[in-house]
Amino acid sequence: DGGITQSPKYLFRKEGQNVTLSCEQNLNHDAMYWYRQDPGQGLRLIYYSQIVNDFQKGDIAEGYSVSREKKESFPLTVTSAQKNPTAFYLCASSLTGTGGVQAEAFFGQGTRLTVV
Amino acid sequence: AQKVTQAQTEISVVEKEDVTLDCVYETRDTTYYLFWYKQPPSGELVFLIRRNSFDEQNEISGRYSWNFQKSTSSFNFTITASQVVDSAVYFCALSEPSGYALNFGKGTSLLVTP
Numbered sequence: 001d002g003g004i005t006q007s008p009k010y011l012f013r014k015e016g017q018n019v020t021l022s023c024e025q026n027l028n029h030d031a032m033y034w035y036r037q038d039p040g041q042g043l044r045l046i047y048y049s050q051i052v053n054d055f056q057k058g059d060i061a062e063g064y065s066v067s068r069e070k071k072e073s074f075p076l077t078v079t080s081a082q083k084n085p086t087a088f089y090l091c092a093s094s095l096t097g098t099g100g101v102q103a104e105a106f107f108g109q110g111t112r113l114t115v116v
Numbered sequence: 117a118q119k120v121t122q123a124q125t126e127i128s129v130v131e132k133e134d135v136t137l138d139c140v141y142e143t144r145d146t147t148y149y150l151f152w153y154k155q156p157p158s159g160e161l162v163f164l165i166r167r168n169s170f171d172e173q174n175e176i177s178g179r180y181s182w183n184f185q186k187s188t189s190s191f192n193f194t195i196t197a198s199q200v201v202d203s204a205v206y207f208c209a210l211s212e213p214s215g216y217a218l219n220f221g222k223g224t225s226l227l228v229t230p
Contacts, residue, residue, distance in 0.1 A: 033217050040125070042207065042222035043161075058217065088159065104151060105218060107161040 002027045006091050006108035012116050013078070013085065021076045021111045023091035030096045032074035033105065036060060037088040046089075049074055050096050078113065086115050118143045120210050122221035129198055129228055137193045137224045139208030145169075150184065150191045151209040151218060161207065167191065198228045 004025045013019045025032065031050045035043040045058030049068040063082025068074055074093075078085045089111045095103040119142040129135045141150065152164040165175060167184050175182045179196045195202055205225045209218040 035217075035220075040222060043218075043220040045217045048217045090159075090161065092161075104163045104166050105161075106163065107153075110159040112159075 004091060004093055004106055004108035006089075006111050008111060009109065011111055011113045013113060014116060016080045018077055018079050019113065021078070021089055021091075021113070023074045023076065023108060024072055025074075025091075025093045025106075025108075026072060027093055027106060028071070029093035029106075030071070031094045031105075032068070033092040033094075034058075034064070034066065034074070034076045035090045035092065037090060037110075043090065046076065085113055088112050118145075118148075118210050118212070118219045120208050120219055120221035122206075122208055122224050124224045125222070126225045127227070129226070131200060131228055131230050132197050133228075134194060134196050135198050135226065135228075137195075137206050137208075137226065139191045139193065139221060141189050141191065141208070141210045143210060143212075145212055147212070149211050151211070152182065152191075152193050153207045153209065155205040155207065155223070157204070164193075164206075195226075198226075200228050200230055202226060203228045 007022045033048040034046040037043050044060050046064050047055055047058055047066040049055035052068055052071050055066050055068050065077045091108045092105040094105040121140045148169045150167045153161040155161050172184050181194045183192045205223045207223045208221045211218045
């Protein structure tokens, strides 16, 4: 079945470590996104990519990095510069807007990151 | 700048009650899109509906209905005869037609009890 796969589901990070969250999609979508969700805060955009080898910062990109070497994959690295990384991370993908139509985004099941 | 407000943080209803989730948005764009997503306890966001700014017709899908009113910048979501399986966090979101990402409200947590 087509969809978005995020791994791992749970991740524990020690202070000062970098960790990478995986996101893979087989929907043939050009656009991919990373959101962070904190309790009571809704979803905030970290990074997005509308095409391979190109990505843009979202609202809270500091302390995060991404790459988009393949259409199917958009991994997110949470670096040691991110001071408060404990959160739920959601990856999404969509068709890019064409003809003025904004397509809906499809989401993975998320990765819960905890700093220990 | 775009903004989405979901003033109801938590709602609790008894099964079979009707419930309306409010969504108010702000945008300077004349063309925009509004969405509702459901987030069950499993965490994955599930797409429910998309509405563009030129289509103010209300939509009904089974027990779900949506009321879009540009005059009040609102896009409210009603669940009729709620069920326990409707318990989830519901998000309203807004976007421009440029392919940029969605701007989400903070969500409304709905609890439906038997």
